[in-house]
Amino acid sequence: DAGVTQSPTHLIKTRGQHVTLRCSPISGHKSVSWYQQVLGQGPQFIFQYYEKEERGRGNFPDRFSARQFPNYSSELNVNALLLGDSALYLCASRAVGSGRMGMSTDTQYFGPGTRLTVL
Amino acid sequence: AQTVTQSQPEMSVQEAETVTLSCTYDTSENNYYLFWYKQPPSRQMILVIRQEAYKQQNATENRFSVNFQKAAKSFSLKISDSQLGDTAMYFCAYADRGSTLGRLYFGRGTQLTVWP
Numbered sequence: 001d002a003g004v005t006q007s008p009t010h011l012i013k014t015r016g017q018h019v020t021l022r023c024s025p026i027s028g029h030k031s032v033s034w035y036q037q038v039l040g041q042g043p044q045f046i047f048q049y050y051e052k053e054e055r056g057r058g059n060f061p062d063r064f065s066a067r068q069f070p071n072y073s074s075e076l077n078v079n080a081l082l083l084g085d086s087a088l089y090l091c092a093s094r095a096v097g098s099g100r101m102g103m104s105t106d107t108q109y110f111g112p113g114t115r116l117t118v119l
Numbered sequence: 120a121q122t123v124t125q126s127q128p129e130m131s132v133q134e135a136e137t138v139t140l141s142c143t144y145d146t147s148e149n150n151y152y153l154f155w156y157k158q159p160p161s162r163q164m165i166l167v168i169r170q171e172a173y174k175q176q177n178a179t180e181n182r183f184s185v186n187f188q189k190a191a192k193s194f195s196l197k198i199s200d201s202q203l204g205d206t207a208m209y210f211c212a213y214a215d216r217g218s219t220l221g222r223l224y225f226g227r228g229t230q231l232t233v234w235p
Contacts, residue, residue, distance in 0.1 A: 033222065042123075042210050042225030043164070056222050088162055092223075106152050106171075106216065108223060110164035 002027070004093050004111035012117045013081050021076040021114045025093030031055075032074040033108060034066060035090040043090055049074055050096065081118045088113045121146045123213050125226035132201045132233055139186075140196045140229045142211030149173075150216040153187065153194045154223070159207040167209070170194065172216070201233045 005024045013019050025032050031050045035043035048056035049068035063079045072093075078085055092108035122145045132138035144153070155167040170178045170187050177185050182202075186195045198205055211226040 035223070040227075042212075042227050043223070045222045045224070048222055058222075090164060092164075106214070107154070107166060107169055108214075109166065110156075112161070112163050115162075 004091055004109055006089075006091050006111040006114050008114060009112070010115045010117075012119065014119050015081055015083060017081050017118075019078050019081060019116060021078075021089050021091075021116070022073065023076070023091030023093075023111060024073045025091075026095075026109055029093035029095050029109075030072050031094040031096050032068055032072065033092045033094070034074070034076045035092065036060070037088040037090055037113070039087070046076070078116075083118050086116060086118045088115050121148075121213050121215070121224045123211050123224050123226040125211055125229050127229045128227070129230045129232070132198075132231070134201055134203060134233055134235050136201055137197060137199045138201055138231065140198075140209055140211075140231065142194045142196070142226060144192050144194065144211070144213050144224075146192070146213065146215075148215055152214045152216055153185075154212040154214070155183070155185070155194075155196045156210045156212060156225075157205075157207045158210060158228070164210075168196065198231075203233050203235065205231060206233045207231060 007022045033048045034046040037043040045058040047066045052068045066076045068074045090113045091111045094108045124143045151172045153170045157165045168180045182199045184197045208228045210228045212223045
């Protein structure tokens with residue numbers, strides 16, 4: 001079975017542009033979370049979605065938005081890009097309720113990330 | 120707010136030796152989860168081990184084990200028989216229990232290097 005997938009792998013944008021990052025959760029996982037990891041630091045929570053509704057938001061400006069689709073995939077959008085938005089963006093999915101054998105319902109499983117560079 | 124502190128920015132160990140990575144956290148909650156994630160140069164975040172706070176028994180996964188001291192809010196990771204492939208950044212993370220969703224709070228990480 002496929003793990004969490006993210007696209008694109010790498011992205012280069014210029015200041016002021018808009019970017020959309022995509023995430024597909026593990027099959028059967030209904031919760032998706034987004035994290036920003038700046039070089040040399042631990043990931044910082046941005047958003048959490050469950051059943052297509054936002055259920056949590058970290059300390060990020062309104063330039064950051066996200067949504068979840070009926071198939072539980074998710075998009076993270078960032079408007080008016082700043083140099084400081086350069087980071088690795090990680091998506092994680094989590095089973096809620098009965099998890100598949102071998103997968104905890106209380107554990108987030110991460111995708112490979114999208115590396116965003118803002119010039 | 121929950122915080123996670125990793126006081127060792129870098130650690131190194133010789134292959135086949137044992138190393139312990141430290142982590143402390145702060146929370147007012149009684150029920151929660153603690154995790155160690157590994158992030159190799161590929162940047163893929165990989166779960167190493169998890170601990171449920173209401174369980175007194177320390178979690179173990181093959182060569183990886185934890186020393187969970189709830190009163191001291193300490194959660195260290197011991198890696199036995201270190202292998203070259205263990206070289207990675209290790210993150211300690213915390214999540215509240217009870218919420219159906221949860222969010223992870225990460226420390227700043229410890230870069231572990233295993234040398235031959």
